[in-house]
Amino acid sequence: MNDIQKHSHSKTAGEGNSPRPLKEKILSELIDWIKILTIAAIGAWLCNTFLLMNTEIPTGSMEDTIPTGSRIISSRVHYWFSDPERGDVILFEPPDGDIYPYVKRVIGLPGETVTIIDGLVYINDSSEPLDEPYLKEIPVGDFGPYVVPEGCYFVMGDNRNHSNDSRYWNNTFVPRDNVYAKALFSYWPRLFLIN
Numbered sequence: 001m002n003d004i005q006k007h008s009h010s011k012t013a014g015e016g017n018s019p020r021p022l023k024e025k026i027l028s029e030l031i032d033w034i035k036i037l038t039i040a041a042i043g044a045w046l047c048n049t050f051l052l053m054n055t056e057i058p059t060g061s062m063e064d065t066i067p068t069g070s071r072i073i074s075s076r077v078h079y080w081f082s083d084p085e086r087g088d089v090i091l092f093e094p095p096d097g098d099i100y101p102y103v104k105r106v107i108g109l110p111g112e113t114v115t116i117i118d119g120l121v122y123i124n125d126s127s128e129p130l131d132e133p134y135l136k137e138i139p140v141g142d143f144g145p146y147v148v149p150e151g152c153y154f155v156m157g158d159n160r161n162h163s164n165d166s167r168y169w170n171n172t173f174v175p176r177d178n179v180y181a182k183a184l185f186s187y188w189p190r191l192f193l194i195n
Contacts, residue, residue, distance in 0.1 A: 051076055053091055053181045061157035062103055064136050071188035074181035089194050093178040095171035104165050108154030116143040134158050143167045151176045
């Protein structure tokens with residue numbers, strides 16, 4: 001190898017090892033962070049729109065099951081392949097035009113008759129009231145009978161004496177198409193399963 005080739009070769013090798021300018025490093029790092037944050041934001045949006053719901057409970061209608069101010073996670077996927085069952089705590093589109101989702105417990109299923117006597121719930125004129133260990137206090141009042149239409153649900157809050165629910169709405173029943181998700185667990189201010 002002659003002197004010219006040696007000089008040319010060492011110059012090329014030296015250029016490849018030179019450090020990148022500081023501005024270029026910062027710009028590259030910034031672009032990487034923007035990519036990561038954009039992917040995370042899109043992932044969170046997709047998850048919240050199609051898989052899960054993150055909701056704050058503003059009232060005491062579901063106490064003591066869900067305390068006021070709790071933040072809960074609900075599954076949108078749960079009802080893709082099945083229908084709500086009695087006892088499920090669901091999130092749904094409000095029946096009388098409110099803008100925020102409501103959270104209540106499914107009491108009456110499609111085709112059933114719901115009657116409330118002295119605060120106790122009777123399904124299809126049963127002689128035994130519904131077993132409701134989740135209630136905050138002994139409920140009072142007589143309501144119904146309500147005949148639940150096909151494709152709809154009769155829902156009530158667990159804080160029965162202080163709940164705005166199917167007993168009081170102009171549109172008494174929750175259509176199946178208005179059910180968003182099944183409540184799963186609370187993560188704030190404390191972690192617990194919802195059942």
